Amino acid sequence: MNSPHSNGRSRSVLRRTGAAVALAALAATTVTAGVASADPADPADLAGRSDRGRLVSVQLTGTLDTEQAVAAALTAAKYDAGAVRYGVDSYRVEYRTVDPDGRPITASGLLVLPRGGEHELRTVSFTHGTASYRGDAPSTTAKPGFVTSPALSYASAGFAAVAPDYLGLGTGPGTHPWMDVPSETTASLDMLRAARSFVPRTGRTLGHDVLVTGFSQGASAALGLARALQSGDDRWFRLRALAPVSGGYAFRDAELPALLDGSLEPKSSALYAAYLLVAWNRLHHLYDAPGEVFRAPYDTTIEALFDGSHTGPELFAGTPGTIGELLTPRGLAMLRHPTGRFAQALRVADGTCDWTPHVPVRLYAAEADEQAADANTDHCEAALRSHGADPEVIDLGTPDFAGSRHLGSNVAATADIVRWFSGLE
Structure with a gap:
């Protein structure tokens, strides 16, 4: 196996912390008054519309009303709680998007908002790692913890955290087109649009800036979304920074x-x-x-x-x-x-790094990752540099989560990324 250090580059080493207790589950709730859901999608209507990103429904799925409650939940999930500043509200958002053939379809995702902070929120898009069971998606996971903790981390630090489920996961129909970057990109972009439509109902707004990150499968999805944002695929949102983690880029x-x-x-x-x-x-x-x-x-x-x-x-x-x-x-x-x-x-899948980001970029990777070959990050770095970019590669060392360095890299990187994003103006 090729090591991340095989080419002799000097890399920053992230130190992480965590605790070894189980995450207390968030109790699901119904939609509260004043946070009304949109009307359910009419299939006949869907077939004739191109309103990507339009809200279908929103459900409040959980609340951690204090900074201490979020910190306890993250610590129980073995995530770092040092950047927590606010309590959070979590929502399942269903919205309209398109399938790999461009046909109208619905998808779902998790939106987590801070219970405090600025009126106009900066947005973090987090795209999750591989899942095959629709109930394991961010908005529908029965046992919140590993999958939802990144979104909790970013929201409790003051961001609006958007975590798409992708097509065919969560409450979306059909099967999931795994590692199909084009549909991951459209689902992620349309989730941002849906979130922007809903957030004013909570008394807040989403600003222009989007800080993009994702883990494993979601690392490629993050690169796809970032490229679309930089290319101007949406007239409101703009790319601010990019931080994919442990991706299969090659x-x-x-x-x-x-x-x-x-x-x-x-x-x-x-x-x-x-x-x-x-x-x-x-x-x-x-x-x-x-x-x-x-x-x-x-x-x-x-x-x-x-x-x-x-x-x-x-x-x-x-x-x-x-x-x-x-x-x-x-x-x-x-x-x-x-x-x-x-x-x-x-x-197509291996072309996610073949462009020139005009924003700060960090590529995160663990040493001797047992699931995502180390050479993936080397290939992505080389591709970005060949296009004139200057990514910083962050060596996470040998983090562990449930015996996995691959999973551990998500936990360790989240702790660093939330602080990095918070420090960007």
Whole structure:
């Protein structure tokens, strides 16, 4: 495995803190008076409209009314609580967006607002890591903690925190198009628009500045959103800073080779390979029948496991421990030597760093990450530099969350990013 230090660069090292207690769940509540939800979407109306970002409904899902309550929740989730300044209100936002083919669809996401601070709020967009069960998305997760704590961190520091669920997760219909950066980008941008429409109902407004971050799958999504904002895809919002964490920015040249040569954790590698082939077959038609790429008995079960209704434990129980047990020779060859539609789709996914951000950029990564190959960050840094950008690479060392450096990098980076964003004017 390539180390983040393999090219001899000097990198800042972030020190993190955390505690080892369980997160107390936020109690779900109904929408309160004065925070009315929009009318539910009419499918017939959806089919004839292009009103991306329009609110469908908003529900207040939880309140931590004091700084102390937020700090206790973050500490219990093993997140740093040092930047907490306010209590927070959390909302599930449903809104209109488009699917990968540009057709109208709905999506959902989590909006967390501080219970204090400025009238005009700066916005942090946080895009989450891989999930296959729709109930594990930020706005619908049954046990708030790891997934929701970044949004709680940013909101309690005084930002409006926006965390899209992506398509097919949360309350959105259909299946999730995993690692499809174009639809992650449109879902994220339209979530910002929906949030801007709703926030005045709480007596606040959203300013122009958006500080963009995301973890793992969400790191690529963050880069896609940042590029869209800088390109002027929305007339109100403007990109202020960018901080992706532990991304898979180079699937063809970094992630897939590491999955196949055993450099990464075997079970995770099998899961990611399965998710990629199933999700992208739905998008790009990579195979005619599952048996072409998946070995028995998984050829008859694997696609259903990624329908959004199966929990993480069900997914783990239904998949093998290694890629070799999962894939046929053709499936392995497809990953080793991508061609045709698969190669074209990889070029899109791997192009997230091929542009020139005109704002401060930090790329966060852990050493010897067991899920996102270290070379991913090296490739992204090199690509950004080739376009004239000057990203700062932050080496997180060897953070741990539940035995995972990959998950630990999200916790450690959040502590640093919230302070960095807070210090930017």
